[in-house]
Structures are given as structure tokens and as C-alpha cells.
Amino acid sequence: MDYFPQLVAERPDIALCRASTAVARAAEQAAAANGVAVGSQLVLKMLAAVGPCSQQVLSQGLRVDRSMMVGIVDELEAAGWARRERDPADRRAYAVTITPSGRKVMTKSERTVPAFLDETFTALSAGERSQLTKLLGKLLLSE
Amino acid sequence: MDYFPQLVAERPDIALCRASTAVARAAEQAAAANGVAVGSQLVLKMLAAVGPCSQQVLSQGLRVDRSMMVGIVDELEAAGWARRERDPADRRAYAVTITPSGRKVMTKSERTVPAFLDETFTALSAGERSQLTKLLGKLLLSE
DNA sequence: TATTGTTATACTCTATAACTATA
DNA sequence: TATAGTTATAGAGTATAACAATA
Numbered sequence: 001m002d003y004f005p006q007l008v009a010e011r012p013d014i015a016l017c018r019a020s021t022a023v024a025r026a027a028e029q030a031a032a033a034n035g036v037a038v039g040s041q042l043v044l045k046m047l048a049a050v051g052p053c054s055q056q057v058l059s060q061g062l063r064v065d066r067s068m069m070v071g072i073v074d075e076l077e078a079a080g081w082a083r084r085e086r087d088p089a090d091r092r093a094y095a096v097t098i099t100p101s102g103r104k105v106m107t108k109s110e111r112t113v114p115a116f117l118d119e120t121f122t123a124l125s126a127g128e129r130s131q132l133t134k135l136l137g138k139l140l141l142s143e
Numbered sequence: 144m145d146y147f148p149q150l151v152a153e154r155p156d157i158a159l160c161r162a163s164t165a166v167a168r169a170a171e172q173a174a175a176a177n178g179v180a181v182g183s184q185l186v187l188k189m190l191a192a193v194g195p196c197s198q199q200v201l202s203q204g205l206r207v208d209r210s211m212m213v214g215i216v217d218e219l220e221a222a223g224w225a226r227r228e229r230d231p232a233d234r235r236a237y238a239v240t241i242t243p244s245g246r247k248v249m250t251k252s253e254r255t256v257p258a259f260l261d262e263t264f265t266a267l268s269a270g271e272r273s274q275l276t277k278l279l280g281k282l283l284l285s286e
Numbered sequence: 287t288a289t290t291g292t293t294a295t296a297c298t299c300t301a302t303a304a305c306t307a308t309a
Numbered sequence: 310t311a312t313a314g315t316t317a318t319a320g321a322g323t324a325t326a327a328c329a330a331t332a
Contacts, residue, residue, distance in 0.1 A: 142266030
């Protein structure tokens with residue numbers, strides 16, 4: 001049951017991976033409780049924020065391979081949460097568009113995020129949590 | 144190329160996952176340059192620190208499933224870096240034991256860890272890095 | 287020639303369950 | 310009955326390459 005202590009103390013890279021798997025599992029569970037997968041939720045969030053865009057733009061913005069974005073948009077379309085419209089300016093690309101029902105689901109599931117974060121990061125105070133967010137942001141933007 | 148910014152700012156859980164995959168890839172590359180996989184390196188490190196122990200203890204200490212520990216110890220044995228000896232007190236269990244050559248490889252690859260961490264976490268100052276380590280430690284020990 | 291969406295393939299990781307030998 | 314090690318299988322995630330339609 002006990003961690004080999006030097007693992008966490010000496011290897012922030014390993015600690016990052018271990019924390020990630022635990023947190024990802026919790027996120028998937030929390031999203032599933034709203035009937036949405038995490039990937040779909042993020043696509044809806046991005047569509048609502050930036051408006052209709054191509055699968056290419058979605059996959060780059062969310063760091064998901066475009067071949068996986070196909071399946072996510074398939075699911076969104078099947079659920080009636082988004083539509084593939086044609087981009088008149090470039091007929092190779094779709095203009096993926098969020099529907100009113102998609103917006104509703106997105107808003108509803110977004111409301112559960114703070115509680116999920118509170119529970120998942122309960123070991124950290126509010127200050128520590130924003131510290132963590134800031135550090136991870138720095139790390140990611142340097143990639 | 145650009146991140147959807149709200150992803151990192153509002154979802155520390157997602158930021159954690161993204162950072163983890165990038166860092167894990169870097170760790171695997173760095174370890175491979177020493178001819179060792181990350182998993183093997185950690186097992187060697189734990190064996191060197193705590194002495195001979197069973198695969199069960201190793202898998203619990205390193206948070207790896209015992210069915211995956213089989214393959215790791217197989218590789219260590221094939222490379223001559225560890226031996227499966229019988230635990231006289233419990234003949235179900237092995238006493239996995241590091242060999243002198245295993246200790247040598249471990250020491251050599253441990254020496255490259257600081258440089259790898261410096262490079263991977265180059266976006267963070269020394270203070271920020273230890274902050275991150277501390278925060279992740281808190282998070283993991285609360286699991 | 288390059289790009290968008292799509293499909294297929296392969297490879298890794300993880301989860302799970304069964305089996306053996308020992309306790 | 311419970312545990313240690315092992316094996317097999319199935320699922321998720323990722324990486325890659327190829328292809329058709331379009332630029």
C-alpha cells in the first residue's frame with residue numbers, strides 16, 4: 001500500500017504521471033455522470049467559446065489527434081449536440097457547429113466542474129490549487 | 144498550434160494530463176538513452192534502496208500492477224541486472240535481488256536524472272520545481 | 287503539391303480473470 | 310481460504326500511414 005517514498009520526492013516526472021492517471025479517472029467518472037465523455041465536453045466548451053470551426057482547429061486547440069476527433073464529432077452529432085456543416089470558404093473542411101441542445105448539455109456539465117475539482121484536489125488549499133494551475137500552465141506553454 | 148487557453152486556465156485536471164504525457168515521453172527517451180526502461184530503472188532504484196523484496200512489494204511501492212511487474216523483472220533478469228531468488232520464509236514469493244551489474248546501471252542512469260529534469264522542467268525555476276514536487280506529493284499521498 | 291476528413295493498422299497500457307503453488 | 314507469481318484476453322489511447330476530395 002505504501003509508496004516507495006523517493007519516487008515522489010526525487011522524480012517530479014513520475015509524480016506527475018501518477019497524479020495524472022488518478023485525476024483522469026476521476027474526471028472521466030465525473031463527466032460520465034453527466035452523460036458526456038471528457039473529450040466531448042471539451043469540444044463543446046471550445047465550440048461555445050470560439051464558434052463554429054473545423055475538426056482540424058478543434059484537434060489542435062485541444063491537443064487531440066485529428067483522427068480521434070472524427071469519433072468525438074461523430075458522437076456529438078449522434079447525440080444531436082453538434083452538426084457538421086460545410087465551410088463555404090473551404091469545402092474540404094467542416095464547420096462544426098454546436099446546437100442549442102449541445103449548449104444546454106455543456107452548460108449543465110460545466111456547472112459540475114467546480115465541485116469535481118474541489119473533490120479531486122481536496123488535499124490542496126485554494127491557494128495551492130491555483131499555484132498548481134499556474135505551474136502546469138507554464139510547463140505546458142513551454143512545450 | 145495554439146492551445147485553447149481556457150483549457151489550461153480552468154481545468155487543472157486536463158492540464159495535469161497534458162503535462163503528464165509530454166513529460167512521460169521525455170522520461171522514456173531519457174531512460175532509453177541509458178539502455179533502460181523507466182519501469183526497470185525505478186525497480187532497480189527501489190531494490191537498491193530497500194534490499195531484496197517480492198514482486199508484490201515492488202508493484203505496490205511503485206504503483207504498477209503485479210501482472211506487469213512480471214515482465215519488468217523478466218527484463219531485469221535477462222539483462223543480468225536482477226535475480227529471482229527464493230524467499231526461504233515464504234516459498235510462494237521471490238526475493239528479487241539486484242546484481243552488482245544492476246547496481247552499476249542504476250547508478251549510471253541515476254546520474255543522468257538531474258540533467259533530464261533540468262531540461263524537461265526548464266520552464267520552471269528551481270523554486271517552482273520544488274513547489275510543484277511538493278504539491279504533487281500532497282495530491283498523491285491523499286489518494 | 288498540400289490539406290481536410292476518414293479509415294485501418296499496430297502498439298502500448300491498463301484491467302480483469304483465471305490458473306499453480308504455496309501458505 | 311487467501312496470497313504470490315504467471316498467463317491470457319480485452320479495452321482504451323496513441324501513432325502512423327494511406328486514401329478521396331478539395332485547395
